[in-house]
Amino acid sequence: MQAIELEPIGLIHSGYKEKFGIPRQPGLVHSVRSTLELLPPYGSREAVSGLEMASHIWLLFLFSECVGKGWKPRVRPPRLGGNQRLGVFATRSPFRPNPIGLSPVRLDAIRFDGDRVLLDISGADLLDQTPVLDIKPYLPYSDRIDDATFALAEQIELLDLPVIFAPAAERRCDDYGHRLGEPLRRQIEELLRCDPRPAYQKQQHDREYGIRLHDLNIRWRIDAERIEVLSITPAED
Template sequence: MTEITIHPIGYITTPFKQKFGIPRQPNLANAKGVVTLSDAYSDINVFKGLSGYSHVWLLFQFSETIHAGWQATVKAPRLGGNAKLGVFASRSTHRPNGIGMSVVTYLGHNTKKGRLCLEVSGVDLLDNTPIIDIKPYIPYADAINGSHTPFDNAQGSAQPKNQYDVHYTPRATQQLAKCAMYQPDLPELIDAVLSQDPRPAYKKKKHTDNKRYGCQLYDWDIIWRVSGQIITVENIRLVASPDA
């Protein structure tokens, strides 16, 4: 077969510095991202007419897993993490060409330090993910009336609901107030990410989990525990300074 060579058009900056904690689909958290285009594509004309759209598709490469190769069947989180689906019946990262897609909210574009940037929100991408294409979201073609999935509930909606309340210890509350002075959207982002419970699917069957978990958002490590339907944030610290 003829080989196809694809070059990234740019890279996206996001709050997610590690895979653990990233929402499983776009728009489950109001996480912001900035796509910085490479010099070869940094012509303002590439975005001519885009301001009329509310959303865009980002096509990207699963750069952290592409080297692991693909699998014919994959474990599906929506099926509890043990049952398997065919790779083409899933959104798994382990794909033949490692290509993903996310529809995100378009916030505008501008030039920063001589580089053309696209600002978006609702991202579910790892920081520094390669972007291979950008396309406008077109409702009449991309939102299909009557469509369904095997995971639809009685109301016809497959979107997962946030089932966990997020609480903070007094110490974490004070830390969060300080962090928010530098990153105003951090409190909302922590609540959105943790309320979906980022733990592996098999862990969610346990009402009490004695393990302490951590996920990095921006430059902060968020340390938390689970008890029943409550996730409690115990500590928020700068990654480069564990004593902060």
């Protein structure tokens, strides 16, 4: 069969600057908003005419950091602690024969800035500069499947723990949130309750971690009783 060549129709602009810390699935963190910028010749008013009627859209995208890195027929899903192998098609691993992802996101607004067409979205799980291959409206009557099941992932796994900010981190959070115009505290709380830690480290309560959000480095740790934000500092590129 002849090879198929695809061209991105747009790029994601997101506060997620590195892979670690991004929610493992879409729809888990709603406070972090992203923007999809459509590229020429696809960024036209005509191409998005009528899309404003959709509250949610599907994004078909490329796992660009995985291109050329190969794939294996069996992988170790993080949700299973890295100890159990499943067929790649039974997982959402980005290392696939064709490294393509699919995410439903909320469409908050469509903006026109000169010749640029910008789609503001929330609930995305996409790295900054992710290439988007296609957009489709989410159709509730057909896309929602109420009796759908998957035995290994029946429910969302979120930490039911308080998020405590160290005094200096709390001051920085307020200052940086105001500068960025972002609900930074809520974003950090939602992200950390998703527990970005590798599954095999979740019982190691003395470990300290860092995630990159916007242009900030967030240092934190988790124990059995709480999630503690230790520091918030400018990220070093």
